[in-house]
Amino acid sequence: MCSMTWLYDSHIHLSDTEYEHDIPLIMNCMKRLCIKACCVSMDYSSSIKTLELGKQSDLVLPFIGIHPEKAQDDTESVFKLIDENNEKISGIGEIGLDSTYTNSDEEFGKQEEVFKTQLSYAEKFGKPVSIHSRKTLDQILEILSSYKVPSVLLHWFDGSKKQLQKAMDLDCYVSFGPVMVYSKDKQVLLSKANKDKILVETDGPVRFSRCFENKTAQIDFIPSIVFCASKVLHVNYDELCDVIEQNSKRFLML
């Protein structure tokens, strides 16, 4: 198949209904552009869909789990799914904390408990995790320090330089997506991250503004994101593709 470097979208929701009718097109595009994708899930039904996509193509790297937005729903069924499919999945995600999805301390407590349970599964089965950390980075880094999860991605990294340093000290990977193409802040963070911890993502089906014209993120944004990152980091495109391939494989323990 691909004789060139493989690119990896480290975080995309291909199980989302937004992509439902385009899966064959997307899979074709992935083959053509040599892109593999870490496909994350939100809840039970998207985890089931992600597992099915994983069966359809080995370019799909299935991550299943409970997103902080869904932490108040039935969680046992997803825990069981992780347990039963631990040999099939590439990782656990999207997991994390986000108080914008909770209405009380009690709900936040539940979210934290669901996050910790999933970290325990990652520890037990030796799986990478994909973490959502909107406005909760300090708490998440604190919690992570007491788990032995083999590899951690702080997806859509949006912290301060100090938090970035803490994340680097804890050996976390950080990913940058379409926003980095037009946001100076993100470009600064990218330039401060350790080169061996940088990944790229689309977080599709999120829509991005500016040059992306509010269209649903597509997997074929990945080469543009890498190209833009190569300008920020003052390295050539091919060189950065190699670095990101190596980083992605290390994150995924391949």
Ligand SMILES: [Zn+2]
């Ligand atoms: Zn996401």
